[in-house]
Amino acid sequence: MSKRDRINSVSATGGSPAEYDFAPVGDMVRSAAGDDYSPIEDYGAIGDGRSVALVSRAGSIDWLCLPHFSAPPLFSALLDRRKGGCFAIRPTTPFRSWRRYARDSNVLETWFETDTGVVHITDCMALLPHRQQHDTLRPQAEILRLVECLEGEVDLEVVCAPRPDFARAGGWFEARRALGWAYCWGDAVAFLQGELPLTCTEDAATVHGRTRVTASDIFCMSLAYTRRDIAVIPALGAAAVDRVSDTRSWWQDWSDSCTFDGMYRGAVVRSALVLKLLHYDLSGAVVAAPTTSLPEAVGGIRNWDYRYCWLRDAAMTVQAFAELGYTHEASFFIDWLLHATALTRPRLDILYDIYGETHLPESEVRDFEGYSRSRPVRVGNAAQAQLQLDVYGAVIEAAHLFVRHGGRLDRGEARALKGFGDQVCSSWREPDEGIWEKRDGRVHHTYSKMMAWVALDRLLDLAEGGHLRVPRARFEAERKAIEEAIETHGFDVELDAYVAYFGAKEPDASLLLASRYRYRAADHPRMQGTCAFIERTLDVDGLIYRYPPESDGMPGREGAFGIASFWMVEHLALAGRVAEAQIRFERLLESSSDLGLYAEEIDPETGSALGNFPQAFTHVGLITAAMALRRAEAEAPADGNRTDGKKSQ
Amino acid sequence: MIFASLIENFWSVLLWSFLASIAMTAILQTSQGLGLSRLSFAFLVGTAFTSRRSRAHVLGFMVYVLGGWLFAVLYVVVFLIVGHGSWWFGLLLGLAHGVVLLVVVLPLVPYVHPRMANDYDGPTLTQRLEPPGFIGLNYGYRTPLSVITAQAAFGLVLGLCFQMSELTAGG
Numbered sequence: 001m002s003k004r005d006r007i008n009s010v011s012a013t014g015g016s017p018a019e020y021d022f023a024p025v026g027d028m029v030r031s032a033a034g035d036d037y038s039p040i041e042d043y044g045a046i047g048d049g050r051s052v053a054l055v056s057r058a059g060s061i062d063w064l065c066l067p068h069f070s071a072p073p074l075f076s077a078l079l080d081r082r083k084g085g086c087f088a089i090r091p092t093t094p095f096r097s098w099r100r101y102a103r104d105s106n107v108l109e110t111w112f113e114t115d116t117g118v119v120h121i122t123d124c125m126a127l128l129p130h131r132q133q134h135d136t137l138r139p140q141a142e143i144l145r146l147v148e149c150l151e152g153e154v155d156l157e158v159v160c161a162p163r164p165d166f167a168r169a170g171g172w173f174e175a176r177r178a179l180g181w182a183y184c185w186g187d188a189v190a191f192l193q194g195e196l197p198l199t200c201t202e203d204a205a206t207v208h209g210r211t212r213v214t215a216s217d218i219f220c221m222s223l224a225y226t227r228r229d230i231a232v233i234p235a236l237g238a239a240a241v242d243r244v245s246d247t248r249s250w251w252q253d254w255s256d257s258c259t260f261d262g263m264y265r266g267a268v269v270r271s272a273l274v275l276k277l278l279h280y281d282l283s284g285a286v287v288a289a290p291t292t293s294l295p296e297a298v299g300g301i302r303n304w305d306y307r308y309c310w311l312r313d314a315a316m317t318v319q320a321f322a323e324l325g326y327t328h329e330a331s332f333f334i335d336w337l338l339h340a341t342a343l344t345r346p347r348l349d350i351l352y353d354i355y356g357e358t359h360l361p362e363s364e365v366r367d368f369e370g371y372s373r374s375r376p377v378r379v380g381n382a383a384q385a386q387l388q389l390d391v392y393g394a395v396i397e398a399a400h401l402f403v404r405h406g407g408r409l410d411r412g413e414a415r416a417l418k419g420f421g422d423q424v425c426s427s428w429r430e431p432d433e434g435i436w437e438k439r440d441g442r443v444h445h446t447y448s449k450m451m452a453w454v455a456l457d458r459l460l461d462l463a464e465g466g467h468l469r470v471p472r473a474r475f476e477a478e479r480k481a482i483e484e485a486i487e488t489h490g491f492d493v494e495l496d497a498y499v500a501y502f503g504a505k506e507p508d509a510s511l512l513l514a515s516r517y518r519y520r521a522a523d524h525p526r527m528q529g530t531c532a533f534i535e536r537t538l539d540v541d542g543l544i545y546r547y548p549p550e551s552d553g554m555p556g557r558e559g560a561f562g563i564a565s566f567w568m569v570e571h572l573a574l575a576g577r578v579a580e581a582q583i584r585f586e587r588l589l590e591s592s593s594d595l596g597l598y599a600e601e602i603d604p605e606t607g608s609a610l611g612n613f614p615q616a617f618t619h620v621g622l623i624t625a626a627m628a629l630r631r632a633e634a635e636a637p638a639d640g641n642r643t644d645g646k647k648s649q
Numbered sequence: 650m651i652f653a654s655l656i657e658n659f660w661s662v663l664l665w666s667f668l669a670s671i672a673m674t675a676i677l678q679t680s681q682g683l684g685l686s687r688l689s690f691a692f693l694v695g696t697a698f699t700s701r702r703s704r705a706h707v708l709g710f711m712v713y714v715l716g717g718w719l720f721a722v723l724y725v726v727v728f729l730i731v732g733h734g735s736w737w738f739g740l741l742l743g744l745a746h747g748v749v750l751l752v753v754v755l756p757l758v759p760y761v762h763p764r765m766a767n768d769y770d771g772p773t774l775t776q777r778l779e780p781p782g783f784i785g786l787n788y789g790y791r792t793p794l795s796v797i798t799a800q801a802a803f804g805l806v807l808g809l810c811f812q813m814s815e816l817t818a819g820g
Contacts, residue, residue: 137777176768178770179779186684228684230687230778230788231687232778233772234772234777235771235772235774236771
């Protein structure tokens with residue numbers, strides 16, 4: 001098969017953008033060399049289960065950490081356009097661009113239309129079919145960019161400017177004749193190959209080239225990374241096209257095994273694909289996001305490093321994987337969860353890196369201006385040192401879900417879970433920083449107490465099922481004491497709602513989870529009151545803030561919280577308010593990027609994405625909300641809203 | 650006489666070779682682990698036989714140990730022929746061996762290794778390993794230093810063992 005035939009089988013292209021089944025979004029007219037920052041939602045994510053690259057709508061890879069999510073970046077123009085470095089392929093003249101993912105995959109396709117022609121670029125990080133993964137010599141990571149001119153002629157420029165470790169590590173390009181260009185830094189090398197003439201700048205820091213492509217011209221570019229080993233340099237030409245095809249097939253095979261069959265399958269599968277992108281395939285960990293320091297308020301200081309694993313996300317992530325039929329991922333994640341935490345047991349820290357490391361000191365990259373001048377750029381996360389009692393409930397709930405879906409706990413895991421229960425009994429009376437990781441001191445967060453209740457409740461349930469042994473009387477007494485504390489101090493009679501912390505008058509969106517975790521049924525009067533309170537105080541046009549804006553003592557106003565908005569959907573579905581839930585859900589679907597991706601937050605005024613991107617937590621929220629909707633629809637009468645609700649606890 | 654001495658001291662030479670190989674491998678592995686060089690002789694040798702990375706490492710290591718033993722025999726033969734074996738003579742021999750390896754052997758590898766690409770033809774489906782380049786510099790500019798040091802350590806240990814054994818061609 002010729003390269004041309006292979007290309008056609010990969011991209012199924014051949015016409016103008018107008019012929020494709022997606023619509024242009026927003027104002028696409030751009031200068032080819034814009035100086036400003038792309039909107040966060042303008043990025044597409046590609047990955048290989050070890051790291052993720054963000055590709056802008058303008059054809060520039062502006063973020064990539066190697067060899068894994070938490071490693072220093074090779075390209076970081078996302079956080080400083082001048083210093084950060086990128087790998088761009090783009091027209092030299094103004095263009096319009098459209099993009100989509102190839103069906104149910106993480107292979108990104110972008111069309112560029114200029115006054116003179118149309119170019120199609122396929123971007124992916126190479127994956128091999130399962131059967132070949134151990135048979136073939138391959139680099140530790142490879143970015144593949146396949147360029148095809150569909151119509152007319154287009155002048156393209158290629159710029160590859162690696163700037164390792166936020167431009168703090170020195171590196172240089174070396175010409176290797178027919179092998180392309182080797183970028184060497186530290187103990188690593190990245191081979192850049194392209195089927196076009198490339199030249200190097202005098203300082204050996206950047207390789208660039210220009211070419212004119214005409215209809216039916218095709219060329220490939222490959223950036224292959226190897227660290228601490230003899231490099232593997234993949235072949236270009238038809239072999240590269242085959243690798244793109246294999247990668248697309250890998251993702252599609254994975255997506256096809258998704259068992260979700262309800263409405264919104266497309267959005268659910270896209271969210272599952274994002275979770276899989278963030279699932280580190282060597283340890284089973286799931287990172288919160290592949291980026292650091294994308295701001296929650298543009299120009300502000302709410303910029304955090306999310307390239308780690310938050311235990312809080314555990315229960316929801318396991319549930320999402322398990323209920324979508326991805327039992328391998330769920331089981332792998334549970335394994336990571338229970339083994340990564342071994343060093344800190346019975347205490348649980350709130351976040352770990354992909355290998356279970358908890359020493360993640362926070363520092364600032366002072367030379368970087370930050371995304372849209374949002375300083376500082378942070379590496380590491382000081383929240384690691386916080387006390388957040390809800391993580392015990394999240395981990396134990398994850399294990400409970402794992403068992404409910406047929407998993408088995410070994411003796412060590414059972415002992416570890418019981419140890420977590422003991423820890424909850426001895427520490428739930430302490431104040432903590434709470435789920436939102438505020439940095440203004442500890443209080444008695446109602447949600448933390450609820451999750452402490454969940455921890456003991458699930459352990460008692462697991463003991464009931466014979467999966468582990470616990471001191472039943474003690475756990476039951478403590479569970480009761482927690483409940484009494486919540487009902488006495490965490491519920492405000494005047495507001496008729498659970499409140500953010502004991503004695504407060506503030507709402508907290510996380511309290512919507514009380515129904516999901518079966519602390520209180522969704523139609524329980526106190527939950528109804530809490531839901532109404534949150535709707536009154538935190539809801540803006542279907543988007544939910546996590547707590548009252550500007551109440552955290554930090555400058556700048558953050559956006560509405562993505563997952564909190566999905567929690568509201570889930571809560572309403574559980575309460576039988578299915579039609580309302582559905583309206584909200586569809587409103588939220590409109591808030592995603594054109595590729596179906598979500599950041600941590602959404603600006604209610606502009607609809608822009610805010611915070612790290614794409615965010616696992618938000619996509620987990622979408623999946624669990626869709627599943628709740630599907631269950632509610634299955635249970636609801638055919639004529640629409642169910643108002644009677646379930647029996648309250 | 651030399652052959653008879655070797656046969657007679659077979660187990661001793663095997664042990665010396667083992668010790669020398671440990672010293673050499675430790676230096677090479679350490680330099681790879683510390684990021685000083687990306688060269689792995691075990692991987693380089695193993696991939697000549699298989700494209701499976703894990704198998705290549707194991708197979709390569711076995712072939713490498715066997716090669717180490719053969720070279721140990723050669724070193725001892727030289728000691729016996731010259732009639733002198735000492736730590737400094739072994740060191741000199743190892744340094745010479747390292748230079749030959751860097752200047753002569755490594756540049757030839759792309760033309761004999763079935764899975765190694767070369768600068769002139771570019772990578773193919775089967776030939777895709779990075780070639781070492783002049784004196785192995787492609788694998789990091791400290792590669793020559795680590796190879797020379799490792800080979801010198803190999804010779805030093807063998808020479809020292811020979812010196813301590815007081816082995817002579819006469820047995």
